Amino acid sequence: AQTVTQSQPEMSVQEAETVTLSCTYDTSESDYYLFWYKQPPSRQMILVIRQEAYKQQNATENRFSVNFQKAAKSFSLKISDSQLGDAAMYFCAYGAGSYQLTFGKGTKLSVIP
Amino acid sequence: NAGVTQTPKFQVLKTGQSMTLQCAQDMNHEYMSWYRQDPGMGLRLIHYSVGAGITDQGEVPNGYNVSRSTTEDFPLRLLSAAPSQTSVYFCASSSLDRAYGYTFGSGTRLTVV
Numbered sequence: 001a002q003t004v005t006q007s008q009p010e011m012s013v014q015e016a017e018t019v020t021l022s023c024t025y026d027t028s029e030s031d032y033y034l035f036w037y038k039q040p041p042s043r044q045m046i047l048v049i050r051q052e053a054y055k056q057q058n059a060t061e062n063r064f065s066v067n068f069q070k071a072a073k074s075f076s077l078k079i080s081d082s083q084l085g086d087a088a089m090y091f092c093a094y095g096a097g098s099y100q101l102t103f104g105k106g107t108k109l110s111v112i113p
Numbered sequence: 114n115a116g117v118t119q120t121p122k123f124q125v126l127k128t129g130q131s132m133t134l135q136c137a138q139d140m141n142h143e144y145m146s147w148y149r150q151d152p153g154m155g156l157r158l159i160h161y162s163v164g165a166g167i168t169d170q171g172e173v174p175n176g177y178n179v180s181r182s183t184t185e186d187f188p189l190r191l192l193s194a195a196p197s198q199t200s201v202y203f204c205a206s207s208s209l210d211r212a213y214g215y216t217f218g219s220g221t222r223l224t225v226v
Contacts, residue, residue, distance in 0.1 A: 100158050
């Protein structure tokens with residue numbers, strides 16, 4: 001079974017600074033998708049960024065970018081110019097041909113003014 | 114643009130009662146799924162469906178039942194509620210090509226007493 005590991009239960013960052021959240025996964029598939037979701041206190045799950053495994057180019061969405069290392073099975077999220085609104089739980093998730101999503105246990109990010 | 118609509122948002126049940134959590138999407142997504150979120154556990158898949166008339170079990174299916182009679186709706190039934198089913202439940206949907214990732218509903222907080 002696939003597993004997703006987020007090794008940092010909690011992290012903090014100063015406003016306007018950069019922070020990187022780590023995620024590793026285990027799979028024998030060659031074609032799959034990776035996602036980062038943000039969950040603020042409102043509980044809503046918000047898609048931050050999506051990466052297709054066959055694409056070597058790292059995905060970016062405004063201040064959010066990933067470092068996708070397929071051979072190392074690593075998928076870290078970098079948040080640049082951190083804002084107070086970035087404070088939330090962040091979940092890394094893996095999805096392959098069966099469409100099931102496997103989630104990590106999450107990283108709680110705090111932003112310090 | 115409703116996306117994925119879950120009802121109710123909150124529910125308290127007594128042990129042994131049954132109920133149905135409703136999920137509807139208006140994006141013509143083929144894939145729909147139910148997750149439960151427990152503290153420190155991330156999100157775990159309960160049941161999923163890749164189209165009308167097709168359902169399958171996820172990681173934690175015991176005590177839950179689903180059906181998919183239309184593309185739009187995917188209700189989750191709790192057959193005989195137990196305190197262990199106290200959790201936050203999320204419905205999620207996606208197109209089969211996952212071009213825009215998975216869209217989540219706003220969640221249902223269920224307490225079984």
